[in-house]
Amino acid sequence: MKQTPLHDTHLALEAKLVDFGGWHMPVQYGPILDEARCVRERAGLFDLGHMGRINVTGPDAVRYLDRLATNFVAKIPTNSIRYSLFCKEDGAPIDDLLVYKGEDDVYLVVNASNTDAVLDWMHAHTDGFDVAIDDQTATTTMIALQGPAALEVLKQVTQDTDLDALGYYKFTFGTVCGLKNTRISRTGYTGENGFELYFANGDARKVWDGLMTAGKSAGVQPIGLGARDTLRLEAGMPLYGHEIDPDHNPIEAGLAFGISFKDEKGDWIGRDALAKVAAAPKRALVGFTTDGKRVPRQGYALMRGDETLGDVCSGAVSPTLDTNIGTGYVPVELAVPGTELEMDIRGKRQSVRVCELPFYSRTRKKN
Amino acid sequence: MRPDDRKYLSSHEWIKIDGDIGTIGITDFAVQELCSGNESDLVYCDLPEAGRSVEAGETFGEIESVKAVADLNAPLGGEVIEVNAAIEDHLEILADDPWERGWLIKIKLSAKTSDALLDAAAYEEVVAQEA
Numbered sequence: 223m224k225q226t227p228l229h230d231t232h233l234a235l236e237a238k239l240v241d242f243g244g245w246h247m248p249v250q251y252g253p254i255l256d257e258a259r260c261v262r263e264r265a266g267l268f269d270l271g272h273m274g275r276i277n278v279t280g281p282d283a284v285r286y287l288d289r290l291a292t293n294f295v296a297k298i299p300t301n302s303i304r305y306s307l308f309c310k311e312d313g314a315p316i317d318d319l320l321v322y323k324g325e326d327d328v329y330l331v332v333n334a335s336n337t338d339a340v341l342d343w344m345h346a347h348t349d350g351f352d353v354a355i356d357d358q359t360a361t362t363t364m365i366a367l368q369g370p371a372a373l374e375v376l377k378q379v380t381q382d383t384d385l386d387a388l389g390y391y392k393f394t395f396g397t398v399c400g401l402k403n404t405r406i407s408r409t410g411y412t413g414e415n416g417f418e419l420y421f422a423n424g425d426a427r428k429v430w431d432g433l434m435t436a437g438k439s440a441g442v443q444p445i446g447l448g449a450r451d452t453l454r455l456e457a458g459m460p461l462y463g464h465e466i467d468p469d470h471n472p473i474e475a476g477l478a479f480g481i482s483f484k485d486e487k488g489d490w491i492g493r494d495a496l497a498k499v500a501a502a503p504k505r506a507l508v509g510f511t512t513d514g515k516r517v518p519r520q521g522y523a524l525m526r527g528d529e530t531l532g533d534v535c536s537g538a539v540s541p542t543l544d545t546n547i548g549t550g551y552v553p554v555e556l557a558v559p560g561t562e563l564e565m566d567i568r569g570k571r572q573s574v575r576v577c578e579l580p581f582y583s584r585t586r587k588k589n
Numbered sequence: 590m591r592p593d594d595r596k597y598l599s600s601h602e603w604i605k606i607d608g609d610i611g612t613i614g615i616t617d618f619a620v621q622e623l624c625s626g627n628e629s630d631l632v633y634c635d636l637p638e639a640g641r642s643v644e645a646g647e648t649f650g651e652i653e654s655v656k657a658v659a660d661l662n663a664p665l666g667g668e669v670i671e672v673n674a675a676i677e678d679h680l681e682i683l684a685d686d687p688w689e690r691g692w693l694i695k696i697k698l699s700a701k702t703s704d705a706l707l708d709a710a711a712y713e714e715v716v717a718q719e720a
Contacts, residue, residue, distance in 0.1 A: 238625040253627035254655045448656055515633045539655050
């Protein structure tokens with residue numbers, strides 16, 4: 223299994239480590255629910271070294287990515303970030319990703335488990351484009367700081383950029399823990415205000431320790447991938463292999479915001495297939511809550527009477543909502559908040575109620 | 590070394606035999622695997638009603654943590670005569686004392702041996718391989 227430069231740090235913290243997309247990653251350092259609460263109430267630090275990081279340069283970088291990606295890359299303002307997907311001709315997603323539009327490069331952050339497939343796909347589609355594809359996954363790493371205290375903590379160790387002025391889904395370069403030219407983005411996978419930082423492998427310990435020290439009084443703790451999954455689900459964010467996979471297209475997953483059918487974008491791979499789905503979607507991803515004790519799990523069936531409607535994609539104990547939550551697919555006519563359905567848990571039934579996604583919104587909470 | 594007054598399954602259940610009564614529980618390793626030492630991560634335990642018959646190796650219930658669900662398998666067959674009612678609302682007992690207070694069910698044994706049963710030393714090897 224591959225290891226991030228913080229692997230020894232996780233071992234020293236006595237984290238439970240698991241295989242995640244071919245990487246030996248911390249799933250939890252302590253109770254998962256406590257870690258999720260820490261991020262909602264204070265802030266948490268995440269080792270995301272397993273995520274794939276790919277830089278695309280060359281005169282055709284944008285035009286090339288507008289051929290592969292579902293969103294309109296040419297229209298992304300410089301120093302902004304957009305959610306996107308790569309799909310096959312039939313609309314089946316290869317991966318979902320974040321697209322960082324630089325002045326003369328486009329930087330992609332992809333899922334660990336799909337990094338190889340994404341790179342293969344990219345290299346297979348360079349004909350006619352003058353581009354260079356630089357896989358930086360092995361030489362660089364990535365840390366996220368997420369939570370209401372994230373901004374104040376990161377400001378303590380950051381110079382040469384104004385973090386207050388850095389808007390959501392924007393990025394900049396600044397000095398973090400003394401490291402000049404660190405990529406800083408106001409992004410995350412938790413639904414909280416927060417940042418993701420990118421730097422060379424050899425600097426990982428310096429940044430991690432620097433942020434832990436700066437965040438000590440604010441109660442910053444290391445957070446594993448278990449809580450990260452809970453947080454992203456509460457925030458209604460999809461996970462490849464759960465909400466989207468080769469059999470679950472991004473239209474029915476509710477990800478149309480990351481897909482552009484504008485003529486100016488030109489033809490792109492998967493466009494025709496996804497346009498057909500968009501014209502007549504058959505099923506929709508919904509969120510649901512359940513009063514029962516059983517936790518929704520991927521693969522459980524959603525039922526109404528004897529009729530199987532679809533499958534559960536993800537589930538979690540939600541410490542923020544104080545109930546068990548899940549996502550799953552149902553026929554579009556049943557994708558209505560308040561609809562009562564049942565979940566089949568290995569032969570036993572538990573009632574669930576369709577609700578609005580996301581389950582949790584930081585901005586909505588404040589209103 | 591885990592208690593040698595009982596037998597084990599490689600799926601991490603134990604059975605303690607007293608006359609024709611078998612008391613069944615899960616091992617500390619099973620609990621650890623489910624909740625990584627964080628007892629609050631245990632969320633649910635489904636146990637059978639008294640009166641139900643179970644066969645050796647049959648799933649008689651389920652235990653669930655925040656991140657995983659595991660079957661509870663009967664080391665030996667018999668009729669369920671008693672269920673530990675405290676467990677459902679106090680899953681932390683399983684983390685505190687899986688060997689005594691954390692018993693799950695008692696069965697009236699229909700047979701006292703099975704090829705699947707391991708002694709404490711053999712179970713220790715199973716754990717060593719999985720840990």
